[in-house]
Amino acid sequence: MDVRFDARVTAIFGPSGSGKTTLLDAIAGLREIASGEIEIGGKTLFSSVRKINLAPQRRNLGYVPQEGALFPHLSVRRNILFGSRRVSRGAAAQSMSMEHVLEILEIGHLLDRSVTELSGGESQRVALARAILSRPQLLLFDEPLAALDIGLKEKILPYLARVRDEFAIPMIYVTHNVTEVLTLADWVLVIRSGRLMAQGLPSETLTSSRAIRAMPEEELENVFTVEFIEADKASGRSRARLSSGDEIFVPYVPTPAQRNIQVRVRADDILIATQRPEGISAANILPGTVRNVEMIEDQSLVRVHAGEIFCVRVTAGAITRLALHEGSAVFLIIKTRSFQLL
Amino acid sequence: MILSFDTWQITLFSLAVGLASTVLILPFGITLAWLFARKEWPLKSVVETIVLLPLVMPPVSTGLILLKIFGRRSPLGQWLYNRGFEIVFNWKGVLIAMAVMSFPLLVRSVRTSFGEVNPRLEQIAATLGASPLKIFFVVTVPLAYKGIVAGALLAFSRALGEFGATILLAGNIPGRTQTLSLAIYNFVQVGKDPEAYVLLGITVVLAFVFVWTSEWLLRTEKKV
Numbered sequence: 001m002d003v004r005f006d007a008r009v010t011a012i013f014g015p016s017g018s019g020k021t022t023l024l025d026a027i028a029g030l031r032e033i034a035s036g037e038i039e040i041g042g043k044t045l046f047s048s049v050r051k052i053n054l055a056p057q058r059r060n061l062g063y064v065p066q067e068g069a070l071f072p073h074l075s076v077r078r079n080i081l082f083g084s085r086r087v088s089r090g091a092a093a094q095s096m097s098m099e100h101v102l103e104i105l106e107i108g109h110l111l112d113r114s115v116t117e118l119s120g121g122e123s124q125r126v127a128l129a130r131a132i133l134s135r136p137q138l139l140l141f142d143e144p145l146a147a148l149d150i151g152l153k154e155k156i157l158p159y160l161a162r163v164r165d166e167f168a169i170p171m172i173y174v175t176h177n178v179t180e181v182l183t184l185a186d187w188v189l190v191i192r193s194g195r196l197m198a199q200g201l202p203s204e205t206l207t208s209s210r211a212i213r214a215m216p217e218e219e220l221e222n223v224f225t226v227e228f229i230e231a232d233k234a235s236g237r238s239r240a241r242l243s244s245g246d247e248i249f250v251p252y253v254p255t256p257a258q259r260n261i262q263v264r265v266r267a268d269d270i271l272i273a274t275q276r277p278e279g280i281s282a283a284n285i286l287p288g289t290v291r292n293v294e295m296i297e298d299q300s301l302v303r304v305h306a307g308e309i310f311c312v313r314v315t316a317g318a319i320t321r322l323a324l325h326e327g328s329a330v331f332l333i334i335k336t337r338s339f340q341l342l
Numbered sequence: 343m344i345l346s347f348d349t350w351q352i353t354l355f356s357l358a359v360g361l362a363s364t365v366l367i368l369p370f371g372i373t374l375a376w377l378f379a380r381k382e383w384p385l386k387s388v389v390e391t392i393v394l395l396p397l398v399m400p401p402v403s404t405g406l407i408l409l410k411i412f413g414r415r416s417p418l419g420q421w422l423y424n425r426g427f428e429i430v431f432n433w434k435g436v437l438i439a440m441a442v443m444s445f446p447l448l449v450r451s452v453r454t455s456f457g458e459v460n461p462r463l464e465q466i467a468a469t470l471g472a473s474p475l476k477i478f479f480v481v482t483v484p485l486a487y488k489g490i491v492a493g494a495l496l497a498f499s500r501a502l503g504e505f506g507a508t509i510l511l512a513g514n515i516p517g518r519t520q521t522l523s524l525a526i527y528n529f530v531q532v533g534k535d536p537e538a539y540v541l542l543g544i545t546v547v548l549a550f551v552f553v554w555t556s557e558w559l560l561r562t563e564k565k566v
Binding site: 028029030055056057059060061062063065067069071072073082083130131134 | 460462463465466467468469470471472473481484485
């Protein structure tokens with residue numbers, strides 16, 4: 001695999017067994033690789049040709065593994081401070097005081113607890129604090145939320161976003177979860193069986209044909225930014241505006257601090273109609289035009305431009321019945337609740 | 343109960359030399375156990391087998407080998423004798439016999455414990471900047487200490503019970519090299535059963551305490 005990237009958060013996305021963890025371990029120096037080069041910020045960590053192989057201790061990387069891997073015989077405080085003797089220079093060091101990290105991750109109250117008393121979400125945050133406080137030049141995440149249930153994932157994800165925003169440490173984030181990529185990453189590499197299938201901006205790449213070929217079973221999601229208009233608590237929904245000016249109804253949220261919010265809708269949750277439906281419960285009926293129809297593996301994907309480009313998954317039979325082709329005029333039907341806010 | 347001076351002397355001698363032999367083998371046993379558990383190297387399986395041999399071979403065979411190595415007629419024996427070290431027929435011989443015979447028990451127990459420490463923890467410690475030495479003392483050993491103590495206890499009790507190798511290398515000299523096991527043998531040989539039974543009682547009690555403690559430690563060891 002030959003790849004170069006330079007982003008705040010780069011996601012490595014692929015199914016289980018695709019070699020993601022192996023890649024991460026190789027970057028961290030925890031695994032031998034036969035041949036190749038690894039370079040970060042102009043510094044070579046590994047070169048089979050030039051016989052360079054920096055020990056993990058010298059690579060200055062923070063690693064957050066899937067199961068936290070906290071030291072069970074040390075208290076939370078001693079875990080967090082384990083790597084803290086390594087000091088980095090510059091503004092990053094200032095913002096990364098222990099108090100600040102504890103505050104962002106909300107774990108100050110856990111300091112004197114034993115590691116075995118922590119819940120799954122708490123131990124992941126402690127592992128994160130430990131990695132950050134070792135002042136690495138790069139943070140490596142190996143599916144950190146994989147071992148948590150959905151509710152907990154949704155709770156911890158904002159902490160990761162906070163870490164990304166507060167501290168200036170670039171991140172490489174390995175996952176097979178689309179939501180995590182869309183929420184956190186600026187760039188994504190799609191991997192299957194140890195090979196790079198696609199790379200690019202998350203919102204585009206994850207619905208690209210090459211990515212779908214790599215992860216046919218995964219959820220297909222459409223993600224875009226909309227402008228918040230107003231909230232209507234009584235009817236339980238809010239209004240927002242797409243980049244084209246079309247308006248949509250999303251589930252109720254109070255007016256947010258920032259006007260622009262991210263919404264996502266699954267490709268499976270959108271209906272296509274060739275006539276504007278009447279007397280239907282869904283609040284969003286968006287007129288649009290079919291851009292292309294594609295068969296990938298055993299799925300049929302229709303890309304429709306309706307204020308944004310929507311990727312819609314339907315059966316092959318539907319395509320035939322509705323005679324969908326490039327240029328067809330259609331309506332997209334989306335329930336208010338199918339729009340999820342990030 | 344006949345707790346004569348002789349009984350005390352024999353018991354204390356056995357305990358002292360047994361303790362010394364355990365202390366002696368600890369650093370080597372722990373290091374070797376770690377090398378077995380964590381590293382691959384050429385001839386590793388050969389060394390593993392050699393280490394286990396004293397456990398399986400008849401103790402007198404091991405004793406004979408030791409006699410050949412350390413006896414005064416051997417090169418090593420000569421070299422040591424010239425420097426004032428005589429191994430055969432004194433407490434040093436007892437020490438060596440005990441050390442060699444109990445070594446495999448220590449190594450096996452410690453190796454198993456090291457094997458149960460999650461290597462991921464050591465890897466994470468490395469990424470956090472810990473040197474291999476720091477990782478060993480701050481992560482690996484604290485997590486494996488119960489196995490180390492259990493191994494040491496087993497080794498110690500094995501040392502106390504040593505007979506075959508001891509009698510060949512150190513002889514059965516009362517007051518000089520006579521351990522509990524050798525003394526029991528002696529007393530039975532000359533018909534002094536009551537004295538033998540006293541020593542028997544002591545060995546049974548000691549063995550019971552050590553093995554029970556060792557097993558308890560291994561049972562309560564947390565698998566991480």
